[in-house]
Amino acid sequence: MLKITDLVKRYGKGDPVLKNLDLTIEGESVVSIIGSSGAGKSTLLRCINRLVEPTSGSIVLNGTELTTLQGRELRAARRKIGMVFQSFNLVDRLTVMENVQSGRLGYISTWAAVMRRYPKKDIRRAFELMERVGIAHYADKRADELSGGERQRVGVVRALMQDPEILLADEPTASLDPKTSEQIMGLLRDLAGELKLPVLINIHNVNEAKIYTDRIVGMRYGRIIFDDKPDSLDQEAMDQIYSGSPHADRSTDMKEAS
Amino acid sequence: MSTIAEKFGREDWSRFTFKQRMQRYAAFALSALLLAWALGSIDVIWVWVWDAPEQMGDLLGRMYPPDPSNLGAILRVLLETVNIATFATALGVVVSLPVAYLAAQNTTPNRATLWLGRLILVTSRSVNTIIWALLFVAIFGPGVVAGILAIMFRSIGFIGKLLGEAIEEIDKRPVEALEATGASRFKVIVYAIIPQVMPTFWAVAILRWDINLRESTVLGLVGAGGIGIILQGAIDTFNWPEAAMVLLAILALVVLGEVVSAFLRRRIL
Amino acid sequence: MSDAPDTWRKPPFIANRWLRWAVYLGVITYIVWVGASMPINWERVADGLGRAKRIFGGAFPPSFERSGLLIDGFLESLKIALLATAGGVALSIPIAFMAARNIAPLPIYYLGRAIIIIARSFHPVIVAIIFVKAVGFGPFAGVLTLIVYSIGFVAKMLAERIEEIDFGQVEAMRAAGAPYLSTLVYAIFPQIMPRQIGLSIYQLDSNLRASAVVGIVGAGGIGATLANAFGRYDYDFALAITIVIVGAILISEGVSGMIRKRIG
Numbered sequence: 203m204l205k206i207t208d209l210v211k212r213y214g215k216g217d218p219v220l221k222n223l224d225l226t227i228e229g230e231s232v233v234s235i236i237g238s239s240g241a242g243k244s245t246l247l248r249c250i251n252r253l254v255e256p257t258s259g260s261i262v263l264n265g266t267e268l269t270t271l272q273g274r275e276l277r278a279a280r281r282k283i284g285m286v287f288q289s290f291n292l293v294d295r296l297t298v299m300e301n302v303q304s305g306r307l308g309y310i311s312t313w314a315a316v317m318r319r320y321p322k323k324d325i326r327r328a329f330e331l332m333e334r335v336g337i338a339h340y341a342d343k344r345a346d347e348l349s350g351g352e353r354q355r356v357g358v359v360r361a362l363m364q365d366p367e368i369l370l371a372d373e374p375t376a377s378l379d380p381k382t383s384e385q386i387m388g389l390l391r392d393l394a395g396e397l398k399l400p401v402l403i404n405i406h407n408v409n410e411a412k413i414y415t416d417r418i419v420g421m422r423y424g425r426i427i428f429d430d431k432p433d434s435l436d437q438e439a440m441d442q443i444y445s446g447s448p449h450a451d452r453s454t455d456m457k458e459a460s
Numbered sequence: 461m462s463t464i465a466e467k468f469g470r471e472d473w474s475r476f477t478f479k480q481r482m483q484r485y486a487a488f489a490l491s492a493l494l495l496a497w498a499l500g501s502i503d504v505i506w507v508w509v510w511d512a513p514e515q516m517g518d519l520l521g522r523m524y525p526p527d528p529s530n531l532g533a534i535l536r537v538l539l540e541t542v543n544i545a546t547f548a549t550a551l552g553v554v555v556s557l558p559v560a561y562l563a564a565q566n567t568t569p570n571r572a573t574l575w576l577g578r579l580i581l582v583t584s585r586s587v588n589t590i591i592w593a594l595l596f597v598a599i600f601g602p603g604v605v606a607g608i609l610a611i612m613f614r615s616i617g618f619i620g621k622l623l624g625e626a627i628e629e630i631d632k633r634p635v636e637a638l639e640a641t642g643a644s645r646f647k648v649i650v651y652a653i654i655p656q657v658m659p660t661f662w663a664v665a666i667l668r669w670d671i672n673l674r675e676s677t678v679l680g681l682v683g684a685g686g687i688g689i690i691l692q693g694a695i696d697t698f699n700w701p702e703a704a705m706v707l708l709a710i711l712a713l714v715v716l717g718e719v720v721s722a723f724l725r726r727r728i729l
Numbered sequence: 730m731s732d733a734p735d736t737w738r739k740p741p742f743i744a745n746r747w748l749r750w751a752v753y754l755g756v757i758t759y760i761v762w763v764g765a766s767m768p769i770n771w772e773r774v775a776d777g778l779g780r781a782k783r784i785f786g787g788a789f790p791p792s793f794e795r796s797g798l799l800i801d802g803f804l805e806s807l808k809i810a811l812l813a814t815a816g817g818v819a820l821s822i823p824i825a826f827m828a829a830r831n832i833a834p835l836p837i838y839y840l841g842r843a844i845i846i847i848a849r850s851f852h853p854v855i856v857a858i859i860f861v862k863a864v865g866f867g868p869f870a871g872v873l874t875l876i877v878y879s880i881g882f883v884a885k886m887l888a889e890r891i892e893e894i895d896f897g898q899v900e901a902m903r904a905a906g907a908p909y910l911s912t913l914v915y916a917i918f919p920q921i922m923p924r925q926i927g928l929s930i931y932q933l934d935s936n937l938r939a940s941a942v943v944g945i946v947g948a949g950g951i952g953a954t955l956a957n958a959f960g961r962y963d964y965d966f967a968l969a970i971t972i973v974i975v976g977a978i979l980i981s982e983g984v985s986g987m988i989r990k991r992i993g
Binding site: 494495497498499501502503504505508509511512515516518519540543546547582583586587588590591594595598599600601603604605674675677678681682685688691692695707710711714715 | 763766767768769770773774776777780781784805807808809811812815846847849850851852854855858859862863864865867868869872873938939941942945946949955956959971974975978979
């Protein structure tokens with residue numbers, strides 16, 4: 203279970219990007235976060251694995267408070283959180299297998315990492331997962347030889363190799379064409395079911411969110427203003443999520459304050 | 461009817477504005493002044509200058525024809541020169557790796573190490589190979605050890621600087637991705653940074669090898685080994701035909717080195 | 730379901746096994762052979778530590794007592810660099826035109842290329858010794874040396890730039906009936922001018938660096954002062970000279986970088 207309470211993130215002295223945000227994710231549901239650019243979706247995801255340092259608040263994953271961890275403990279916590287990126291973030295000049303095994307870097311010894319002596323069970327697991335997403339025959343290819351959809355599959359397998367307790371996906375389909383994008387979304391949904399894994403997906407495409415996820419969270423300017431089943435996302439909710447300006451939002455703040 | 465010139469309100473045109481023109485004149489004037497100062501005050505005996513073409517012609521005349529009688533020894537020392545350059549490049553590459561790591565803003569552990577890295581690079585780069593060679597000959601005595609160290613010390617700065625810049629320019633997204641998997645700093649370097657700088661690494665190493673071939677031909681002039689010793693000997697004994705042969709050998713070596721490095725660059729990159 | 734393979738090897742850099750092992754073996758043989766054949770006097774090298782201590786002990790603190798000598802040497806280096814840059818750049822322009830494939834007729838092209846290759850292949854110190862023998866000790870030999878050195882770099886880069894120019898502009902000028910020289914001035918110079926100025930400033934910087942070393946073999950400038958100090962075991966003065974050289978190089982590098990950036 204992931205429980206976020208009162209999370210605030212402020213860059214410099216400006217307006218906070220996340221404003222006292224609360225969110226709880228239970229079970230193995232696929233949750234999508236929608237909202238216009240700048241709503242804080244990406245910051246929220248990056249706060250969870252501390253690629254972005256939260257300003258205040260609490261994030262608890264299966265009993266572990268994440269916001270206070272440092273060094274070795276932080277790395278141990280991070281390997282339980284898989285992440286899939288918009289631009290795949292593969293190491294282009296390494297082979298697909300090395301990219302996939304880099305998901306295990308938090309587990310294996312430095313010697314094994316440098317010499318590429320991966321444990322047998324990791325290699326078997328990698329081949330199984332690659333087979334599952336259809337890229338096993340590319341194991342020896344360099345990552346930059348693959349197409350966008352194939353590269354994102356490598357990204358997904360890398361995250362799953364971590365043996366994660368939750369999977370974060372930051373706009374996983376934004377760099378892909380519509381057809382490939384649906385394949386990846388379907389894959390994420392199916393894998394979540396197969397591996398009994400909660401998945402949190404930032405997404406621009408509301409249709410895909412409706413089709414492939416169990417729950418939709420709508421964000422606007424650092425707050426959650428919608429949180430319900432996909433069916434309940436009506437036109438009015440959509441308008442609320444995608445309209446308005448930071449200015450309008452701030453003026454309501456002022457009213458509340460006074 | 462108005463002419464086009466009237467329409468635009470002007471008939472004159474110049475390429476530069478007044479300020480630009482003044483700046484250009486100032487730059488010209490400054491250059492001319494500097495040159496005049498240099499020419500006027502340099503410590504030169506002008507008679508010798510007018511004499512120079514004749515002297516050069518005379519020297520070239522005495523060099524011809526080159527004397528190949530000592531070719532065996534020349535080639536043997538030429539090979540030693542190549543070995544000095546190759547070994548020194550290899551050692552320089554190995555030492556410059558940690559220095560580049562320190563001198564790159566995104567990998568260096570803290571500000572103190574950043575400045576340490578930069579200090580090493582600047583010192584290495586600013587002192588010429590020959591000056592390094594003078595120092596090492598004084599320390600280790602004449603011979604190839606001084607030569608190898610001199611070339612190595614000069615190479616560290618060159619390779620380290622270019623490699624450090626390559627590290628600063630890498631794509632940061634894979635680094636972020638690997639940090640998110642919980643990998644340690646060292647593993648992130650091995651998996652996300654090293655693969656990205658590998659092409660630059662090879663290119664820089666080959667380039668420096670090519671430069672070092674040239675540099676190692678002069679080490680002998682200060683006693684640090686290589687073909688320069690024979691050249692110095694021939695010149696000192698006014699054996700100009702042999703000096704010409706050595707010069708031809710050096711020319712061949714350098715051209716060959718350029719061909720080899722161009723080939724390696726194509727093969728590896 | 731675990732019929733998946735449980736071993737994996739990174740594909741080797743050189744696919745052919747025999748070639749790969751041949752390369753490894755070759756490298757090892759080379760290292761052993763060089764290690765064995767190098768004429769190294771290990772005893773002499775082992776002595777080095779004590780000497781290093783003495784040299785560095787003698788070098789600290791650096792002595793600026795004879796700063797008059799130091800300044801004279803440095804100014805001479807500067808003059809050498811300035812004159813050599815002016816002469817070298819002036820000569821580089823015609824040589825670059827000779828060595829540009831798209832402008833020069835074939836025999837002239839080969840002549841131009843040959844000049845550049847010879848100028849580039851010899852380290853300035855070697856060129857300096859020859860000029861010192863031909864025209865005597867002193868800064869004049871230094872200027873000649875660095876002119877050759879400048880031609881090797883500036884003419885090569887400039888020739889490459891000329892080969893890259895947009896030839897359409899030349900054709901347009903010719904179509905307009907422009908004579909040869911006007912074509913040069915209007916269609917080719919504007920295309921290579923920015924590059925030329927940048928190269929000249931860069932070369933001034935390189936020449937200043939090089940002028941510090943050609944003096945070591947007698948071609949004038951601060952290098953001569955340094956070689957003398959070393960020869961007389963005045964390590965504290967030598968260190969002072971080195972510090973001045975390093976400082977001057979850093980300043981000149983900074984200034985030249987700044988100017989080139991402004992010119993764009």
